[in-house]
Amino acid sequence: MSVPHLSIQDLHVAVEDKEIVKGLSLDIKGGEIHAVMGPNGTGKSTFSSALMGHPAYTVTSGSATLDGQDLLQMSVDERARAGLFLAMQYPAEVSGVSNANFLRTALNSLRGEGNEVPVIKFHRDLQAKMKELNIDSVFADRYLNEGFSGGEKKRNEILQMAMLEPRIAILDEIDSGLDIDALKVVSDAVNQLRRPETGFLIITHYQRLLQYIEPDFVHVMMQGRIVMSGDKKLAEHLEANGYDGLKAELGIVDETVGAEA
């Protein structure tokens, strides 16, 4: 298959008629790791949720394609089947649906009818991946995210990513609520998937995660758009000077959406 290519041009996203993302452009190719950084309230999560097709968000203009296909014309499941994956900050809990059943149904949906994964192979793979991610094997039979701690939910999102092997993976604040050990485990999982067949977009508030996952590109988001891009040195620069330093450089007083420069 060709190298994955996610292309976003001048994307605008609204929530209940309030524009949150205001002209975001980004290109991600397989093998690349992009980090989108920025303070809270600058539209990072809105952008990723809208890209996945969350019902609460409306794309008002702009385009988003994956491998040339128009993502915005697709239903949520079609986007997933096209190869898009979003590790969510607050994944839903679904009581009564076991983790394993959910993952097997998802995997088979991606593989398509007639190409279902054999049950035994699935469970073997699942157990192996759970072990790598330091997830207790009993989680396979637990109901989807129900009663999981914040860190367990995050690891479960990464487990799904590892099982589903997406073409483009977006990790939305996967580091929030993780202790340093869990952070290493999650980072290892991402680094293992680092290959030409997968492109990554890592949304984070902190530079900490990027010590474990070395990004090729770093973008800073403020006021609903990318205000600066660079390589990993930009993250280090931010670490040293903070967002306030960057704001001063750019002449931004209030970085949150709704405030204008």
Next chain:
Amino acid sequence: MAEQSIATASPLVKALVARNREPQWLQSFREDAWQAYEKFPSPKLEKTDLRNRTWDVTALSSEAVGKPRTEVAQFLEAAKDEPFLCLRDGAVVAVHVPADLAEQGVILTDLNTAVQQHEELVRKHLGTVVAAEADKWSALNGALWENGIFVYVPRNVQVQRPIQFVYEESPAGKGGRPRCLVVAEEGSRLAFAEISFVPEEGATGGIHSAVTEIVAQPLAHVDACALTNFRKGPTNFVTRRAKILNDARVDWVVGDIGDGFTVGLVESLLEGSASQSHTRVLGFGYGRQRLELTASMEHRGRSSESDIVMHGVVRGRANSVYRSSTHIQRGAADAASEQHDRMLLLNEKTRADAIPMLLIDENNVRRCGHAASVGKIDEVQVYYLMSRGISKKQATKMIVWSYLAPTVDAIVVPAFREFVAARINKELEQ
């Protein structure tokens, strides 16, 4: 007095008594019930007005056995080595009592035969749990029940395999009127599961009236399962009640999948101290279903314990009312009860009510609570499942199943369980 009762007796009662050569006490039982039936006005329930429903009771069903429908034939095949009885209208299609049960004194037979062969037992218990004078439809069944099942488990006998009752109302059935009588003697154990079928499209104006009575003597434990598939046309009345004595326990699994006009009650009378009952109700309504289903717990015994879990799924233009009622009577000190009702609406035009009721006349209650909700499927859950590639239809299916699975899993007969699962899947495909 005798003359008067004969004067008002229904010709149908007379015909039934003559057809089955029933004893005098049963004739009186039926005649008294008929009088009560005639006396009761058509009821107006809180949510369901029955005054415009007809109460046509004009004929008895045929005595011919006839050919069972496909599903019934499949159950018969699956059950051939199990304890079971199959009735079509009032006629026995097949009955099987495994030798080991017969040796232990377990009685499993149709109710007509039981009246002839086990008259004292039937006489002792018939109508003691569902009194014919209680309401109009119980009275109707009391007067005109046309066969049914009688199950009797002697003291301390443990029946390992579920006793199955398959009932079919044929198109010539004129509205079925089966009656189940289950008696579990002290310390006995059994599972009793019934499934009933009605014609795909019954005659409008007809009445289906079913009654199940369960007597659980001290320390007895009964798992009772009752599944129906009521269809549009007639009015369906179902009264299922268990009387539970000291330290005894009756658990119910009750389910209906259909588009019928149905008034149903499943009730446990927790008479004895430390008696227990756990009820699970599952409903899937579609088309123009009208359902008013009540799950009720009457606590009379000290330290009695109950819970009710009701899950209803509705689509199309179904209008369904699920009521859970716990009544802790004065004297039922230290009683405990919980209710959980959850209704899922699959589309806009459908309607469901979840009505929890707690009536507490006793000051000393250990716990008593309820939770009820009615709503559409959480779209954030659907989004989450879809974000992993699962189609909307499949995601919806998974979420609906997440509610219904524990109740379906509690159906004791595998063939019944598989049938219900297949029906649910079929309705979710629509």
